[in-house]
Amino acid sequence: MTASPERAEQLRNRLAEVRDRIARAATDAGRAPDDVALVVVTKFFPASDVRLLAGLGVTDVGENRHQEAEAKAAQCADLGLRWHFIGGLQSNKAAAVAHYADVVESVDRPALVPRLARGAADAGRVVEVLLQVSLDPPGRDHRFGADPTGLPALADEVARTPELRLRGLMAVAPLDDDPALAFARLAGIRADFLSRHPDATILSAGMSGDLEAAITVGATHVRVGSAILGSRVGVQ
Ligand SMILES: *Cc1c(COP(=O)(O)O)cnc(C)c1O
Numbered sequence: 104m105t106a107s108p109e110r111a112e113q114l115r116n117r118l119a120e121v122r123d124r125i126a127r128a129a130t131d132a133g134r135a136p137d138d139v140a141l142v143v144v145t146k147f148f149p150a151s152d153v154r155l156l157a158g159l160g161v162t163d164v165g166e167n168r169h170q171e172a173e174a175k176a177a178q179c180a181d182l183g184l185r186w187h188f189i190g191g192l193q194s195n196k197a198a199a200v201a202h203y204a205d206v207v208e209s210v211d212r213p214a215l216v217p218r219l220a221r222g223a224a225d226a227g228r229v230v231e232v233l234l235q236v237s238l239d240p241p242g243r244d245h246r247f248g249a250d251p252t253g254l255p256a257l258a259d260e261v262a263r264t265p266e267l268r269l270r271g272l273m274a275v276a277p278l279d280d281d282p283a284l285a286f287a288r289l290a291g292i293r294a295d296f297l298s299r300h301p302d303a304t305i306l307s308a309g310m311s312g313d314l315e316a317a318i319t320v321g322a323t324h325v326r327v328g329s330a331i332l333g334s335r336v337g338v339q
Pocket of ligand 1: 144146167189190275309310311312326327328329330
């Protein structure tokens with residue numbers, strides 16, 4: 104698939120809108136607009152879109168499936184982008200992900216740590232890690248993310264692994280909850296976490312629908328897909 108001028112124009116306009124939203128939310132929260140980095144989530148969309156986005160000044164892209172991410176990172180290797188792996192990570196894929204991901208945002212259990220470290224060592228690189236924390240209300244089963252009570256042990260495990268660099272936390276607001284409430288819980292979890300790991304200052308939270316709420320509680324990175332690339336329904 105090659106990029107059409109129409110697609111380039113569409114991405115340019117939507118990217119400008121999202122950058123405006125980020126700047127406005129940051130200003131409203133008394134923060135500097137460049138305090139909040141944009142990770143454009145390109146899952147389901149072709150490498151040609153990634154290339155257009157790079158031409159529009161995008162530096163960071165996110166993917167959530169290993170095979171798709173690996174292929175796209177290889178196709179776009181000349182662009183100098185930072186690749187964020189943001190999806191649920193199977194243990195048997197972790198070493199392979201560490202070969203191309205600059206940041207793995209979805210580390211949610213200790214079993215991933217030695218596997219990521221092995222992949223990073225094989226590739227001769229240091230991989231940045233965010234711990235994904237569950238924002239599901241207490242008592243509910245959580246499918247994604249570490250239970251907040253398990254965070255200190257997981258953080259210590261990453262921090263003592265030389266091939267990995269602990270950079271902060273990542274979270275997704277539960278679908279059936281008010282994002283402002285979920286992100287308020289996140290702010291509390293982060294304050295605890297920062298008291299033990301003061302250098303791990305990244306907070307990756309907020310997507311197309313809730314980036315303002317995340318920026319209000321201190322998100323340093325937002326992960327935005329559909330507001331820029333369009334609906335994923337019917338793509339692929
Ligand atoms: C898909 C995805 C996003 C982007 O979601 P949009 O609503 O399309 O902006 C962000 N974070 C994660 C973890 C995702 O899987």
